[in-house]
Amino acid sequence: MMGDIFFDLSVRSVRLNFLRSILASIGIVIGVVAISTMGMLGTNMQLQVKDQLSSSANTIVITADAIRMGPPGFSSSSSSTESGITKAQLSKIRSVVGTNGTVIPIYSSNTEFTSGNVPARGMIYGMDPSDVTEFLKVGNGTNIASINEALAGYTLAESLGIKVGDKIKISSASSGPPSNSSSASRATVKIVGIIDARGTVADSVSSDNGIVVSKEWYTAQYGGKDHYTQVNVIVDDTDKITAIEEAIDAKINTDEKTPAVRISDASSQLDTISSTLETLTMFILAIGGISLLVAAVSIFNVMMMSVNERVQEIGILLSIGTESREVRKMFVYEALILGILGAGIGGAMSLVIGYSVVSAMMGTTKFFFLPDSLIYIPEGMLIGMVVCVISGLYPAWHASNMDPIDALRSE
Amino acid sequence: MTDTPLISLVDVTKTYHLESGDFTALDHVSLDIMDNDFIAIMGPSGSGKSTMMNQLGILDVPTTGTLSIDGRNVATLSKLERTHLRRDAIGYIFQKFYLIPLLSAYENVEYPLILKYKKRDTTGRAAAMLDAVGIGEDMGAHRPNQLSGGQQQRVAIARALVNDPKILLCDEPTGNLDRKTGFQIMDILCSLHMEGKTVILVTHDPKIAEYAHRTIRLEDGRIAESS
Numbered sequence: 001m002m003g004d005i006f007f008d009l010s011v012r013s014v015r016l017n018f019l020r021s022i023l024a025s026i027g028i029v030i031g032v033v034a035i036s037t038m039g040m041l042g043t044n045m046q047l048q049v050k051d052q053l054s055s056s057a058n059t060i061v062i063t064a065d066a067i068r069m070g071p072p073g074f075s076s077s078s079s080s081t082e083s084g085i086t087k088a089q090l091s092k093i094r095s096v097v098g099t100n101g102t103v104i105p106i107y108s109s110n111t112e113f114t115s116g117n118v119p120a121r122g123m124i125y126g127m128d129p130s131d132v133t134e135f136l137k138v139g140n141g142t143n144i145a146s147i148n149e150a151l152a153g154y155t156l157a158e159s160l161g162i163k164v165g166d167k168i169k170i171s172s173a174s175s176g177p178p179s180n181s182s183s184a185s186r187a188t189v190k191i192v193g194i195i196d197a198r199g200t201v202a203d204s205v206s207s208d209n210g211i212v213v214s215k216e217w218y219t220a221q222y223g224g225k226d227h228y229t230q231v232n233v234i235v236d237d238t239d240k241i242t243a244i245e246e247a248i249d250a251k252i253n254t255d256e257k258t259p260a261v262r263i264s265d266a267s268s269q270l271d272t273i274s275s276t277l278e279t280l281t282m283f284i285l286a287i288g289g290i291s292l293l294v295a296a297v298s299i300f301n302v303m304m305m306s307v308n309e310r311v312q313e314i315g316i317l318l319s320i321g322t323e324s325r326e327v328r329k330m331f332v333y334e335a336l337i338l339g340i341l342g343a344g345i346g347g348a349m350s351l352v353i354g355y356s357v358v359s360a361m362m363g364t365t366k367f368f369f370l371p372d373s374l375i376y377i378p379e380g381m382l383i384g385m386v387v388c389v390i391s392g393l394y395p396a397w398h399a400s401n402m403d404p405i406d407a408l409r410s411e
Numbered sequence: 412m413t414d415t416p417l418i419s420l421v422d423v424t425k426t427y428h429l430e431s432g433d434f435t436a437l438d439h440v441s442l443d444i445m446d447n448d449f450i451a452i453m454g455p456s457g458s459g460k461s462t463m464m465n466q467l468g469i470l471d472v473p474t475t476g477t478l479s480i481d482g483r484n485v486a487t488l489s490k491l492e493r494t495h496l497r498r499d500a501i502g503y504i505f506q507k508f509y510l511i512p513l514l515s516a517y518e519n520v521e522y523p524l525i526l527k528y529k530k531r532d533t534t535g536r537a538a539a540m541l542d543a544v545g546i547g548e549d550m551g552a553h554r555p556n557q558l559s560g561g562q563q564q565r566v567a568i569a570r571a572l573v574n575d576p577k578i579l580l581c582d583e584p585t586g587n588l589d590r591k592t593g594f595q596i597m598d599i600l601c602s603l604h605m606e607g608k609t610v611i612l613v614t615h616d617p618k619i620a621e622y623a624h625r626t627i628r629l630e631d632g633r634i635a636e637s638s
Contacts, residue, residue: 005514005522005525005531009511009513009514012513312509313511313513315509316509316511317511318494319468319470319497319503320497320498320503320522320526320570321494321495321497321498321523321527322494322498323491323494323526324490324491324494404470405465405470405471408505
């Protein structure tokens with residue numbers, strides 16, 4: 001292209017109308033920045049979710065098909081035997097897993113906490129203290145050692161200002177009638193540790209906004225002993241997840257029509273979340289695309305102006321033996337130059353603006369420089385250039401099909 | 412020189428379809444132009460001179476009749492073939508010079524060579540052509556709007572000659588020049604004729620027409636006189 005007389009003519013034409021060319025390219029700059037930034041933001045969100053879910057990628061979550069919500073205040077003498085994962089089912093799970101992983105039975109329910117006089121809602125999990133450290137990290141303080149001790153999630157501790165050593169009251173009737181919320185139905189636990197933040201996880205333990213207590217304390221308060229809300233299996237080798245899931249399914253879900261338990265893992269949740277985020281990314285990309293559409297109209301307008309201002313020159317070129325395709329090439333080059341100009345500036349600005357937007361919206365730029373994220377900059381630039389060239393096609397065709405006699409006559 | 416005409420018009424008619432009705436600009440014109448002829452075409456405004464030049468320059472094709480250039484019937488040629496014939500066989504010199512404003516004088520002369528050989532001139536031919544019409548290297552770097560009328564026309568002549576065409580079509584080549592410069596340009600055209608070029612000249616000026624060996628007078632699209 002360089003050294004081509006038609007490219008030189010296009011460069012000189014752009015230089016001659018530099019201000020107009022720059023103004024037309026600003027549309028492309030905005031379009032490229034919009035597409036790149038939106039694309040990078042969406043991808044960074046996906047990558048963050050994937051990263052968080054991958055920390056629990058080795059976990060199988062087994063829940064009773066008719067999930068026992070286990071509201072606080074649920075009587076142990078009520079219909080608890082009909083819901084949750086039973087001791088017999090847990091034994092079967094343990095026998096299937098064997099030495100291939102760790103089986104963690106968990107009780108859980110939604111409840112209300114009070115720290116000082118500040119109330120908050122969140123999840124409460126009951127489990128064997130020795131299982132806690134299998135998948136949770138106590139960053140500040142120690143693990144539960146006695147029945148009245150508990151661990152607080154990072155977000156809950158932050159929002160309520162809970163510190164190690166504080167005591168919090170836990171309601172035992174979150175959804176019951178007001179009379180159940182009397183002080184008599186509140187038990188007190190001592191926070192001995194704060195669990196590190198985990199973000200979005202696939203093991204159905206949202207510890208960030210919850211409290212972890214011992215299983216003895218939990219069943220003493222809420223009943224439902226040996227009827228677990230869920231059983232998590234942390235598998236040693238992720239390649240064996242499918243085989244273990246199938247074996248558990250075969251052993252427990254003997255009745256195909258009414259399976260006793262539901263078995264899931266990170267991959268199915270990851271698929272759902274990724275699909276949602278991809279749709280969201282496509283949507284915001286489409287919004288960015290609208291700005292490119294506006295830019296296309298602007299480029300088309302400038303190219304038509306360029307052709308109309310150079311009618312006599314086109315007539316000269318055609319009358320001294322220039323082929324139509326060569327005239328066409330000259331104007332397509334001109335559109336391409338506007339595209340390169342706009343895409344170049346847009347690409348550089350996308351890096352800066354994209355970084356700022358991702359940092360402001362997500363609070364982290366951990367994934368920003370990964371190829372999956374940065375690829376949106378060259379992609380945006382390429383789309384910007386293609387849009388420019390497409391916008392220049394009709395003006396170029398119009399120029400190349402002029403009658404040289406009429407074109408020469410024009411002043 | 413052979414007996415076969417370089418350019419042959421047989422019963423050529425050119426009709427324009429206008430909103431006000433059909434207008435016949437050339438009316439059954441027959442004419443043979445031999446190799447190395449020097450012809451002046453004269454006539455009042457609207458007599459068909461420009462239409463004749465457009466036909467001879469293959470910028471247009473006859474409505475009826477046959478126009479052959481260098482043995483090729485232009486009506487049977489594709490648009491691309493006509494473009495190539497125009498590029499290779501015809502040098503066009505215009506009254507308003509019509510240099511490409513974005514190119515320097517040198518690049519204007521080099522341009523037809525690039526069209527023909529699809530590459531920049533490395534043979535020095537463009538510079539030699541400029542030198543032959545009295546434009547030096549320094550002047551060659553100037554854009555057309557930095558040159559005088561006479562200098563621009565010299566550059567236009569160099570551009571017309573650079574692909575060594577057989578035919579030179581000159582449409583009022585001295586019309587925009589002062590008398591002295593006009594005669595200088597005519598001297599260049601005469602010397603090109605002496606070198607073997609076929610020169611076809613449209614002019615209003617009888618003094619300029621005297622340079623030609625043959626004069627054709629057009630009236631109302633017909634040849635009224637040929638001498």
